[in-house]
Amino acid sequence: MADLQLADLHGSLTDRALTSMNFLNEVANHYPDAISLAAGRPYEEFYALEDLHSYLDTFTRYLRDELGYDAAAVRRTVFQYGRTKGIVHRLVARNLTIDEGIEVDPEAIVVTVGCQEAMVLVLRALRADPADVLLAVSPAYVGITGAARLLDLPVLPVAGGSDGVDLEDLVAVVKSARAEGLRPRACYVMPDFANPSGLSLDLETRRRLLEVAAEQDLLLLEDNPYGLFPATGVDRVPTLKALDTDRRVIYLGSFAKTALPGARVGYVVADQTVASPDGSTGLLADELSKIKSMVTVNTSAVAQAVIGGKLLESGCSLVAANERERTVYAANLRALTDGLATRFPGGEVTWTVPSGGFFVVVTVPFPVDDALLEKSAQEYGVLWTPMSHFYDGDAPVNALRLSCSAVTPAQIDAGLNRLAALIAGHL
Numbered sequence: 001m002a003d004l005q006l007a008d009l010h011g012s013l014t015d016r017a018l019t020s021m022n023f024l025n026e027v028a029n030h031y032p033d034a035i036s037l038a039a040g041r042p043y044e045e046f047y048a049l050e051d052l053h054s055y056l057d058t059f060t061r062y063l064r065d066e067l068g069y070d071a072a073a074v075r076r077t078v079f080q081y082g083r084t085k086g087i088v089h090r091l092v093a094r095n096l097t098i099d100e101g102i103e104v105d106p107e108a109i110v111v112t113v114g115c116q117e118a119m120v121l122v123l124r125a126l127r128a129d130p131a132d133v134l135l136a137v138s139p140a141y142v143g144i145t146g147a148a149r150l151l152d153l154p155v156l157p158v159a160g161g162s163d164g165v166d167l168e169d170l171v172a173v174v175k176s177a178r179a180e181g182l183r184p185r186a187c188y189v190m191p192d193f194a195n196p197s198g199l200s201l202d203l204e205t206r207r208r209l210l211e212v213a214a215e216q217d218l219l220l221l222e223d224n225p226y227g228l229f230p231a232t233g234v235d236r237v238p239t240l241k242a243l244d245t246d247r248r249v250i251y252l253g254s255f256a257k258t259a260l261p262g263a264r265v266g267y268v269v270a271d272q273t274v275a276s277p278d279g280s281t282g283l284l285a286d287e288l289s290k291i292k293s294m295v296t297v298n299t300s301a302v303a304q305a306v307i308g309g310k311l312l313e314s315g316c317s318l319v320a321a322n323e324r325e326r327t328v329y330a331a332n333l334r335a336l337t338d339g340l341a342t343r344f345p346g347g348e349v350t351w352t353v354p355s356g357g358f359f360v361v362v363t364v365p366f367p368v369d370d371a372l373l374e375k376s377a378q379e380y381g382v383l384w385t386p387m388s389h390f391y392d393g394d395a396p397v398n399a400l401r402l403s404c405s406a407v408t409p410a411q412i413d414a415g416l417n418r419l420a421a422l423i424a425g426h427l
Helices: 016-030 049-066 071-079 089-100 114-126 142-150 167-179 203-215 284-295 301-313 323-343 370-380 409-426
Strands: 109-113 132-138 155-159 183-189 219-223 249-254 265-269 273-275 281-283 359-363 399-403
Touching: 016 142, 016 370, 049 071, 049 301, 071 301, 089 109, 089 265, 089 301, 109 114, 109 284, 114 132, 114 142, 114 183, 114 219, 114 249, 114 265, 114 284, 132 142, 132 167, 142 155, 155 167, 167 183, 167 203, 203 219, 265 284, 265 301, 273 284, 281 284, 323 359, 323 409, 370 409
Parallel strands: 132 155, 132 183, 183 219, 219 249
Antiparallel strands: 109 265, 249 265, 273 281, 359 399
C-alpha cells in the first residue's frame, strides 16, 4: 500500500487558507437545520430550470444570426473543445462597456472556470521568482490567499482602515518589502462591498490608489463580484478599471453572483502588453491563455453558452437583469443591521453598516474561533463565519462575518435571536 505522509506533500495543504472553505462547508453539512448567516451564495428563488433551455437557444441563435455560423459550426462550438480564451468574450466585452464603462478589446479577455481560476492564472504568471510577493488589502478573501499559497507566492497584508485601503500603509509595505530584497508584483483589492469587510472605496480613494500604483510601479488586481448590489439607488462608483488610463488594473470578473454560480464562469481582463526578447509584443491575456491550456484546457462551452444567453436576453446589461436581486439584498441588509441594533443597544457589540453587498462584520468582546462556530451550530442552530479565516496567523480575532444574501427576513430575525443568545451565553 502506497501510504503517504502529509509532510511529503505540498506545504499549502496544511495552510489555514486552504482548509477554511472545506471547514465551513462541512459545518453547514453537519448542521443542515441551522440557519446559515455564513454562506455568501446568491439569492436563488428567482432561478428557473426552463431558463437554461432559453439561454442555450438564445446563444445558438446569436452564433447563427450575428456571427454567421452554419449549423455544423454552431453544433461544434457548443459540443466540442473550444477556444482557450473563451467563446463569449465579445459578449463579456459588451457587458463591461454597458454596465461598467470599461472599453476593452475582446481579445484581452480570458473566460475562466469561475473567478478562482482567473486568480490562479494571474498569480501563476506574476510569480516568476522566489522574491516575488503579492500584497492584499486585509482582511482578505480567502480564495486569493489560498491561490497564492498553492503557487508559493507570499502574501503581505495591507491595512484596510476606515476607507477600505490605507494608502500610507500600502506605500510603507511596498517600500519595506523592496528594502528586504522582495519584489511586490501586485496588490489585490475588492473596491465594492468587499468580502469580508463590506467596505467600499470612494471615488477619491480609487483615484489616489491608481496614482499610488503608478508611483510605486505596482499592478492592481481588482475583484468585483458584488459591485452591482448597492443598497441604495445612488449612482455606482466607477470601477478602478474604468478609471484606469495606464493599464495598471487587471480586472477579475465573475458571473456567479450576477447570473448563476452553477455555471462556474468567470473572466479576467488582462490588456497589459508583454514584450518578448525578440522585440515583439502581445497581450497578457495571451500569456494567461497558455497557462489555462495546461490547467483546464478551456472553460465549458455549454456553461459559457448559458451565460452568453443570459447576457443576450438582458441586452448585455446585468444591472437591469439583477434589479430583483438587488432589492432583496438591500432589504436583507437593512433587516440585518436593524436587527443587530435592536438586540445590541449597549455598545458592547458593534457592527459595520455597509452601503451594499452581502456582508456585515460584528465585533464582540471575546475571541471568535472555529470551536465557537461549532458550538453555535450545535447548541444554538445558527451559522456564521469567524473573521479569523480572513487573516494570516493565529492571533485571536474578536469578530465574525454575517451574510444576508441567501436567507429570508424571517430567517434573519430568527438567526439573530439565536446569535444574541450565543453572545449573551458567552458573556
